[in-house]
Amino acid sequence: MSSGGSRRAVASIVLVLGVAGGLAGWALSAPRPVIATGAPSLEQGGDAQRGKLFFDAGGCAACHMSPGQADRLKLGGGLELKSPFGSFFSPNISSHPTDGIGAWTVADLVNAMQAGVSPSGQHYYPAFPYTTYAHAKVEDIRDLMAYLKTLEPIAGKAPGHRLGFPFNIRRSIGLWKLLYLDATALANDPTQSTEWNRGRYLTEAFGHCAECHSARNLIGGVMGGYRYAGGPDVEGEGWVPNITQARDGVADWSAKDIAWMLKSGDTPEGDVVGGSMKPVVRNMAELPDADRDAIALYIKSLPGRDSPPKPAKK
Amino acid sequence: MIRSILIVGTLVASLGAVMAQSDPIATRRDMMKKVARANGEVAKIVKGDAPFKLETVLASLKVVEESARVMPDLYPDTAKTGGETRALPKIWEDKAAFAVSFAKFGKDASEAATKIVDEASFKSAYGAVVNNCDSCHDVYRGKR
Numbered sequence: 001m002s003s004g005g006s007r008r009a010v011a012s013i014v015l016v017l018g019v020a021g022g023l024a025g026w027a028l029s030a031p032r033p034v035i036a037t038g039a040p041s042l043e044q045g046g047d048a049q050r051g052k053l054f055f056d057a058g059g060c061a062a063c064h065m066s067p068g069q070a071d072r073l074k075l076g077g078g079l080e081l082k083s084p085f086g087s088f089f090s091p092n093i094s095s096h097p098t099d100g101i102g103a104w105t106v107a108d109l110v111n112a113m114q115a116g117v118s119p120s121g122q123h124y125y126p127a128f129p130y131t132t133y134a135h136a137k138v139e140d141i142r143d144l145m146a147y148l149k150t151l152e153p154i155a156g157k158a159p160g161h162r163l164g165f166p167f168n169i170r171r172s173i174g175l176w177k178l179l180y181l182d183a184t185a186l187a188n189d190p191t192q193s194t195e196w197n198r199g200r201y202l203t204e205a206f207g208h209c210a211e212c213h214s215a216r217n218l219i220g221g222v223m224g225g226y227r228y229a230g231g232p233d234v235e236g237e238g239w240v241p242n243i244t245q246a247r248d249g250v251a252d253w254s255a256k257d258i259a260w261m262l263k264s265g266d267t268p269e270g271d272v273v274g275g276s277m278k279p280v281v282r283n284m285a286e287l288p289d290a291d292r293d294a295i296a297l298y299i300k301s302l303p304g305r306d307s308p309p310k311p312a313k314k
Numbered sequence: 315m316i317r318s319i320l321i322v323g324t325l326v327a328s329l330g331a332v333m334a335q336s337d338p339i340a341t342r343r344d345m346m347k348k349v350a351r352a353n354g355e356v357a358k359i360v361k362g363d364a365p366f367k368l369e370t371v372l373a374s375l376k377v378v379e380e381s382a383r384v385m386p387d388l389y390p391d392t393a394k395t396g397g398e399t400r401a402l403p404k405i406w407e408d409k410a411a412f413a414v415s416f417a418k419f420g421k422d423a424s425e426a427a428t429k430i431v432d433e434a435s436f437k438s439a440y441g442a443v444v445n446n447c448d449s450c451h452d453v454y455r456g457k458r
Contacts, residue, residue, distance in 0.1 A: 240458075260361050268357075
């Protein structure tokens with residue numbers, strides 16, 4: 001075989017591999033809804049009263065309430081969430097039929113929350129914490145939808161996200177999901193109390209504490225070893241506290257202290273929480289005491305993990 | 315003997331004042347922690363972890379009053395950054411407004427101290443004092 005022929009052979013192998021890789025990447029990155037729309041059994045019923053609880057536990061209003069006003073049930077969106085990838089703007093999730101999600105089915109909400117896929121079949125960015133909501137039960141999402149429908153329609157769409165390349169390519173999120181979206185249901189842990197299991201469900205499927213209280217890697221994935229161990233604030237300056245039982249975490253807080261903080265914003269040191277924890281407290285404060293206690297019990301059970309190394313002070 | 319005690323006492327006292335001047339960041343931080351600790355004792359009552367005690371509440375209010383009086387002076391132009399501080403530049407943009415916040419904090423504490431005589435009056439009057447923590451930290455304290 002001549003050298004020209006072997007070069008051509010190599011070139012065609014590279015081309016074939018490249019095309020195959022591209023196709024595989026395209027296939028792997030496809031948005032995958034978890035549920036088909038239109039199942040009547042899913043779309044009927046829904047307990048708005050019960051849904052309110054998941055709305056509060058999930059902290060939906062913390063990001064989706066219209067900024068610059070005080071009513072947390074006005075879900076016009078538009079809050080800017082800064083990140084190393086650019087700025088995200090929370091969408092309108094009010095019951096407005098065109099600007100909000102008033103025309104959505106329950107299945108649409110299930111696909112959004114469990115798979116991060118929009119009704120039009122696009123990936124959502126994980127700034128919307130579906131890595132957490134993926135664990136929510138379908139019947140609870142149905143109740144949440146029933147509650148959302150009772151809230152006021154707000155006109156106006158939020159601005160589009162402002163992201164740098166390559167993060168502005170939505171399709172690439174499909175690959176990210178392969179790495180970081182684990183939608184396995186949370187199995188009941190029989191070695192733990194009912195209250196603990198309730199607390200874990202509310203925290204891991206709704207409260208999404210770990211979404212902020214964990215260090216993330218360069219592509220925005222939570223680093224397992226630092227889950228709940230705090231880290232640099234992705235919104236820019238500052239440090240998110242460690243909430244595990246490590247020495248620099250909340251080892252000296254009782255479960256009661258945690259529950260109280262979630263209700264009042266007061267820490268056991270007599271300080272008040274600030275920044276993005278404030279809207280979290282505002283939502284958590286709406287929960288019944290028993291549910292806050294359950295969340296606190298679960299948080300208190302998180303094994304101690306050392307915080308990621310802090311950069312030297314400037 | 316008495317004279318030497320007085321002299322030593324005066325020296326110690328002035329040393330304290332000098333230290334406050336030389337390291338206002340550490341001084342104001344310690345003072346804030348003192349306020350937090352005093353309020354933390356009161357929070358235990360609110361949470362139901364401790365029984366209501368009028369002395370605890372009044373002691374906390376006194377710490378607030380005393381601290382609020384001196385705190386504005388612990389933010390000189392020379393102590394904007396450098397130590398362990400979360401003070402925001404906004405403090406120095408309008409020092410007068412900043413001082414007014416502390417004056418209100420102190421006034422709210424002294425008013426509460428006159429109103430609070432028992433558990434019922436404590437429940438209705440203490441909140442007005444601690445609401446200042448939040449409203450002030452929101453504007454003047456940066457992130458961790």
